[in-house]
Amino acid sequence: MKKLQLLLFAIIAFAYANAQKLPNVQQASLRAPANVKIDGKATEWGGKFQAYNPATDIFYTIANDDKKLYLVFKATDRYNITRIVSGGLKINIQKNGSKNDSGSPGIQFPYMEKGKRISFIQRLDLQGATGEKKNHMLDSAMQANNIKLRTNVKQIYTNAIPGVDTVLSIYNDKGIEVANAFDVDKVYTAELAVDLKLFGLSAANASKFTYHISIKGGANKYAMGISFGMATNNDGTPAEAFTKQLNDYVEQQAATTDFWGEYTLAK
Numbered sequence: 001m002k003k004l005q006l007l008l009f010a011i012i013a014f015a016y017a018n019a020q021k022l023p024n025v026q027q028a029s030l031r032a033p034a035n036v037k038i039d040g041k042a043t044e045w046g047g048k049f050q051a052y053n054p055a056t057d058i059f060y061t062i063a064n065d066d067k068k069l070y071l072v073f074k075a076t077d078r079y080n081i082t083r084i085v086s087g088g089l090k091i092n093i094q095k096n097g098s099k100n101d102s103g104s105p106g107i108q109f110p111y112m113e114k115g116k117r118i119s120f121i122q123r124l125d126l127q128g129a130t131g132e133k134k135n136h137m138l139d140s141a142m143q144a145n146n147i148k149l150r151t152n153v154k155q156i157y158t159n160a161i162p163g164v165d166t167v168l169s170i171y172n173d174k175g176i177e178v179a180n181a182f183d184v185d186k187v188y189t190a191e192l193a194v195d196l197k198l199f200g201l202s203a204a205n206a207s208k209f210t211y212h213i214s215i216k217g218g219a220n221k222y223a224m225g226i227s228f229g230m231a232t233n234n235d236g237t238p239a240e241a242f243t244k245q246l247n248d249y250v251e252q253q254a255a256t257t258d259f260w261g262e263y264t265l266a267k
Contacts, residue, residue: 022052022059025259029266030063032070038191040181042072049074056215056257058089064265066203068175069093069196071213074189078122080215081188085110085153085180086117087216087256089190093199094210099260101212105199108157109178109192110149111167118152120145122186138184145182153180161198174198196265203265214258 033044042049049059049072057080060073071091075081092106112118121141156178158164164174175195182188201207233239 022049024051024053024055025261026050026060026062026263029264030061031266032063032065032068034065036065036070036193038177038179038193040179040189040191041183042074042189042191045072051261053213053259055259056089056213058084058213058215060213062211062261062263064196064203067196068193069199069201069265070194071192072189074187076187078120078186081120081122082118083217084188084190084215085120085149086112088112088157089213089215090157091192092212092214093201094212095200095207097208097210097262099210099212103160104212105160106158106212107161107176107192107194109170109190110153110180111155111157112152113155116152118148120148120182120186135184141186142182142184145186149180149182164198201265203267206265206267208262208264210260210262212258212260215256217256 028050030050035044037044045061048061050061052059057077058073058075060071063070063072073089075084088108088111090106090108092101092104094100094104121144154170156168156170156172156176158166158168158176164176168174168176170178175198177193178191180188180190196202199209201209230238230240230243
């Protein structure tokens with residue numbers, strides 16, 4: 001019991017300490033790297049992100065080149081990853097600068113059919129495993145998780161984009177590229193690249209806009225609730241306070257969360 005408490009506190013403290021190094025919302029415009037490849041990996045971004053948003057528990061970067069707007073984000077918490085993939089992350093672009101989604105074009109990815117939910121390998125018993133055996137176990141888990149993504153995440157949801165279907169394949173000719181993947185550390189990364197014209201934007205005009213990023217929580221048509229049963233102390237008595245803390249944490253992770261930011265296209 002005490003070990004479980006220490007582990008939970010260590011995870012929260014580690015995430016909090018790392019998050020302090022980044023702003024809550026991206027502060028500056030950014031030109032996308034010339035070698036961007038939409039593959040669910042942040043390699044060409046140097047593995048670095050422009051912001052960490054605590055409300056949604058994601059690291060993210062928004063960037064552009066002359067033709068496309070890019071959003072790349074990652075999640076490390078296993079509960080958050082489940083709600084992102086099951087419920088979806090959506091970005092809306094509001095050209096008039098207001099913090100209102102009315103009439104604004106939006107894209108949601110991941111997007112899954114109603115009722116679908118994926119469970120991923122997030123815990124591995126690596127005790128005693130070293131070298132090649134450990135690497136093999138980690139690689140096998142990564143491959144299994146990515147197979148689940150490829151099998152289940154096949155669509156994009158859009159709204160208010162002229163000439164683009166509401167639901168379309170991740171393989172499309174509409175100017176929307178997406179990809180998501182796990183790495184060997186069980187970190188989830190997703191990338192979106194969208195033709196600027198679909199949002200009515202132009203890099204030549206250095207357009208400024210507001211964006212709204214939201215993650216649908218567990219209490220929706222996509223996901224099921226998660227809760228812990230009563231934990232016990234070392235003497236076998238109910239650990240009511242700790243159980244409440246665990247369930248409050250899970251409830252927070254499952255809630256629908258969002259934030260707003262501003263971005264000016266980089267020339």
